[in-house]
Each structure stands twice: as C-alpha cells, then as structure tokens.
Amino acid sequence: MKRDEAVACLKDINNCCRQMSPDAITLINSPANDPLSIGYQVHIQTILDNETKTQIQTITKEHHLAVKEEPHKFVIYQPKPQPTI
Secondary structure (H helix, E strand, O other), X not given: OOHHHHHHHHHHHHHXXXXXXXXXXXXXXXXXXXXXXXXXXXXXXXXXXXXXXXXXXXXXXXXXOEEEEEOOEEEEEEEOOOOOO
8 A cells, every 4th residue: 555545544553442542653664575465564562452453453444445354463465366267
C-alpha cells in the first residue's frame, strides 16, 4: 500500500478504536521480493480484545487491505494479486 493509504487506514482505526493503546506502531516498506504484500505494511504491537480485532478487520476490508495476526502484533498490508491459472 502507499504511505498515504497506510496513514488513512491508521486514522480510521484510531477514530474507531479509541480504547486501543498500542505499544508501538511501525510503518515498514516491504522488500520487492516479499511474497505477502505490496508497498508499506503497518505493524501494530499490542494485545487486543476480540471486539477491537473485529473492528480493525472491518476497517482494513473497507480499505481493501489484509491483516496477518501474530502474537501481540497485527500486520496490515496490501496483498499481492494472486496469479490466475
């Protein structure tokens, strides 16, 4: 995703999930050979309750983004298009 798309998504998450207080939010530019994503990724380091996770997933879908959940971390990214067969 582009940097301005990442910022817009984070603003929407902030407006919707005021109760969330992340330990860190990092914007990372994906390497060109990353099999998962295109452009920037947003890494949110925190522990989330199920309601907040659902809200974040709803917001990312509205932005046509995907979420990968890791222990104590959410990674938001623009998935690479899948090749057609």
